[in-house]
Amino acid sequence: MKDQTDIPALMAEIGRRARAAAAELAFAAPEAKARALNAAADAVWSHRTDIVEANAQDMDYGRDKGLSDAMMDRLLLTEDRIKSICDGLRAIAAQDDPVGQVMAEWDRPSGLHIRRVRTPLGVVGVIYESRPNVTADAGALCLKAGNAVILRGGSESFHSSTAIHACLVEGLRAAGLPEDAIQLVPTRDRAAVSEMLAMTGFIDVIVPRGGKGLVGLVQREARVPVFAHLEGIVHVYLDKEADPVKALKVVMNAKTRRTGICGAAECLLIHREALDTVGQGVIRALLDAGVEVRGDGTLQAISGVRQATESDWGCEYLDMKIAAKVVDSIDDAIAHIRRYGSQHTDCIVTEDQDAADRFMTRLDSAILMHNASTQFADGGEFGMGAEIGIATGKMHARGPVGAEQLTSFKYLVTGDGTVRP
Amino acid sequence: MKDQTDIPALMAEIGRRARAAAAELAFAAPEAKARALNAAADAVWSHRTDIVEANAQDMDYGRDKGLSDAMMDRLLLTEDRIKSICDGLRAIAAQDDPVGQVMAEWDRPSGLHIRRVRTPLGVVGVIYESRPNVTADAGALCLKAGNAVILRGGSESFHSSTAIHACLVEGLRAAGLPEDAIQLVPTRDRAAVSEMLAMTGFIDVIVPRGGKGLVGLVQREARVPVFAHLEGIVHVYLDKEADPVKALKVVMNAKTRRTGICGAAECLLIHREALDTVGQGVIRALLDAGVEVRGDGTLQAISGVRQATESDWGCEYLDMKIAAKVVDSIDDAIAHIRRYGSQHTDCIVTEDQDAADRFMTRLDSAILMHNASTQFADGGEFGMGAEIGIATGKMHARGPVGAEQLTSFKYLVTGDGTVRP
Incomplete structure (x- = not known):
């Protein structure tokens, strides 16, 4: 030597x-x-x-x-x-x-x-x-x-x-x-x-x-x-046509199954029209599970939600914390993810196929989920066997x-x- | 502006x-x-x-x-x-x-x-x-x-x-x-x-x-x-089992069809046992077509062949010139190409399938040809339509x-x- x-x-x-x-x-x-x-x-x-x-x-x-x-x-x-x-x-x-x-x-x-x-x-x-x-x-x-x-x-x-x-x-x-x-x-x-x-x-x-x-x-x-293997700034967007049961299951799993992996959800976006029907229940469940929810102004109305600051958008907590924000449209959700995401894994919960298509076409994350937990972002779960990581670049290798x-x-x-x- | x-x-x-x-x-x-x-x-x-x-x-x-x-x-x-x-x-x-x-x-x-x-x-x-x-x-x-x-x-x-x-x-x-x-x-x-x-x-x-x-x-x-788009240091290897007619057609086309393209042959390697039966005729034809042949010591015996110097190996002439060398085995040919090639396009002429497999497995050029002219190295000829070039790197894109x-x-x-x- x-x-x-x-x-x-x-x-x-x-x-x-x-x-x-x-x-x-x-x-x-x-x-x-x-x-x-x-x-x-x-x-x-x-x-x-x-x-x-x-x-x-x-x-x-x-x-x-x-x-x-x-x-x-x-x-x-x-x-x-x-x-x-x-x-x-x-x-x-x-x-x-x-x-x-x-x-x-x-x-x-x-x-x-x-x-x-x-x-x-x-x-x-x-x-x-x-x-x-x-x-x-x-x-x-x-x-x-x-x-x-x-x-x-x-x-x-x-x-x-x-x-x-x-x-x-x-x-x-x-x-x-x-x-x-x-x-x-x-x-x-x-x-x-x-x-x-x-x-x-x-x-x-x-x-x-x-x-x-x-x-x-x-x-x-x-x-x-x-x-490139960047961090997983993973977003879940609850569309106005989100099914309340699926939303609850997906968000809870995406955030709390394991908080320390790169596919764990870090930010929840909720369509304004789904706030009462879907969003409130999901946030309530997160709080009940012990997740610290850092919400924007609108979400302050829900007791137990903390005030989010600018640094919460795009933050990878890898912990029992989640940022949450109300958006006026799917395009606002897409714009937020483009600005703060890391092109790792992002998810839409909706029963509206057009909305799902729009989300999956207009975003360019390595993995885009529809009505499925972001914790599936894993080579084994994709059927690829072991993985060396999840690539977030666009060149040569991408995803698991x-x-x-x-x-x-x-x-x-x-x-x-x-x-x- | x-x-x-x-x-x-x-x-x-x-x-x-x-x-x-x-x-x-x-x-x-x-x-x-x-x-x-x-x-x-x-x-x-x-x-x-x-x-x-x-x-x-x-x-x-x-x-x-x-x-x-x-x-x-x-x-x-x-x-x-x-x-x-x-x-x-x-x-x-x-x-x-x-x-x-x-x-x-x-x-x-x-x-x-x-x-x-x-x-x-x-x-x-x-x-x-x-x-x-x-x-x-x-x-x-x-x-x-x-x-x-x-x-x-x-x-x-x-x-x-x-x-x-x-x-x-x-x-x-x-x-x-x-x-x-x-x-x-x-x-x-x-x-x-x-x-x-x-x-x-x-x-x-x-x-x-x-x-x-x-x-x-x-x-x-x-x-x-x-x-990466490196130069095309294109080699044609005439194996000891090369068919004389195919060798002649392939080498003449690879060198003289158009000399200025990246798929044009720049170096001819000839198995010693194919020198008399195949190599001499090919070199004679190149000389007759006006190609300047720069050969190693052994090839000096053929009148009209110039003496090659070290700088001829790995040279991209893009001109009516070709380097030529006698090798003792297919492995010597492979070693020469590994040392002087640019992983663009290389060719073996042989009737021996095992030799062709060995050449194609052991070399890692973007394009490897068997009994075919290297001038086919082209997106159009591959059926891909137009091309922006021939990549010689290994990442993401390769070949046309x-x-x-x-x-x-x-x-x-x-x-x-x-x-x-």
Whole structure:
């Protein structure tokens, strides 16, 4: 291993190795990749005690650093959670291999036969924060798609990630695949992140998973293409034709099922004409469930609703809080979402198909829901298997990013001495 | 119009207008977009005299600047070429509209119905060089895909592009679409290009079409995502099982049909065991056709072959020249292409299916040909209609980039008060 204080040299070495591994992985047999993932699951399970011990070191570090309870909970690994990691690895192993899939094929009058087939992207860089399970999920999904991956976990989860990574490498070795297919940056030095963002010669795409600090850094410094993963400023709009029962079910689930996930609702928009018939009941139920409702002027009439301020619009609480506002029309709702949303997931509750169509046509969120809870914004719920995150950008990948979205494609053209006139 | 010496202010104004137009275009009726393109074709044809006059100003400027004959030829607009521009506009008008197309749909056990539908990318920035017809092609393709576009043509074609752009705006007006849907940067100041490359708030993707100078600038400065269009360092490999007749037809067409296009062959690789049976005849034919052949040591035995130097490998001649080299195996050919190619288009000539599979699996060019001329690397020949170029990157778009590749997608999810357990 190189001198770890010379970060540019260290990262260039990691990049070179990743590139070399990617060239091999691009045509690795699907069975070998599946074998590596199953062997990695075996390794994680048999090393679970070591992993828990490594995690204890991280928990000590986190306590010294004064991490919040929520952060500490994300960091924690228990035997149950390690079991989930193993299950995740095996599930990805069992998925269809996307590489080489024929996406389309057609014949041309010239006599050519054209196939468009999936290929790996090459080298993926994943920059994430406290959750150590991302090490396994991201490593496995990238491998499944035939990519080499450079993982850069949060400094809080350093020991846990290192222990999990060792198991992934054990899996690669067992399957005869290059060990450099999944590399973990072996330093907590933050300069490594800046280096990754600029490694255009070695990394094909960066997947950032983290809070505003990381997103901002990526936006400022990235020279490598990025799959944007912004926050989920999720809106639910109750249309004037909203069904009261569906509205209640959807809003309560969207807000309270789990408040800490990116598909949790953060803002409720209510059509003025649905306020008495639907809105009041929904807000009452939210308050009764212990949700803090921050409403605009009109909603102050409902007892228990707090006054919203400008900073509540577009706020991602990830907590038992919701902003709420009365709008005069569906177009006002659309305008509000365009201004304050993050193009992640937004929902309309209505029985009016025209209104639903208008909402879904005029908004350009990665996921638009009609009469369904926004908490369904998840690769597993979409039937895609595991996901590396929910992309909010428009380029290449969008919505839940699974193995298939971690691929590119090429055209294979077959002739018989065919020439162009 | 803003003060044109304050480039940042000018470009921000153009960006704001494009963003506003894009929000309207995203749900413009397919018929309106088609009507705008047909009306633009009518306008181009009825203003053909003005366009030719504007072009004459550019030709004078080009002569003063000492442009090469090839560059002057690219710049020139004749009535015939203007007719082609009109035909191109009408062909794009007649294509299927990609926006709103359902790419996939499926049901989930939860009761959700999920549709993945095409959406526009938003605002596209096109930076190009001397060919004034790109103004019409790029403007039309972006409009078809529901994108607003900011066009920045070469300074040589400034007057021609301005005249063509006026006709596109006439078409937009006739169809009741926002005139800001297709904007042309109204200054030759190069600072406008740097500004575009950094306008992350206003431009979703940059499509650069030009030579090494532009590609280098884009690589250094772009903060906006880019559809990479590198040069076409196109290789043809004659395998040891190459059929002599197919080899001759394919190589002659790939090199000499048109030498100035990006799909023209630039390097010939010959398996040692096919040298006497296939290679010699092909090289003889190239020499007889007036192609300068720059060969490695072994090929010096053939009279008329010049000595290649290191700079010939990976060179894009775009001329009646070709580099040629003898290799010991298909893997040597693959290694050579990996090292010197540009992942644009590469070809194998062989009767051995295993060799063809190996070549097509192990190389990752955007287009791989088997027994077919590399001059087929073209959106029209692929059946995609017009193209804005051939992308050599791996992100989002690859190979010929037509209207469909200028789109993104979103997920539309329908339930019936469906909530997540």
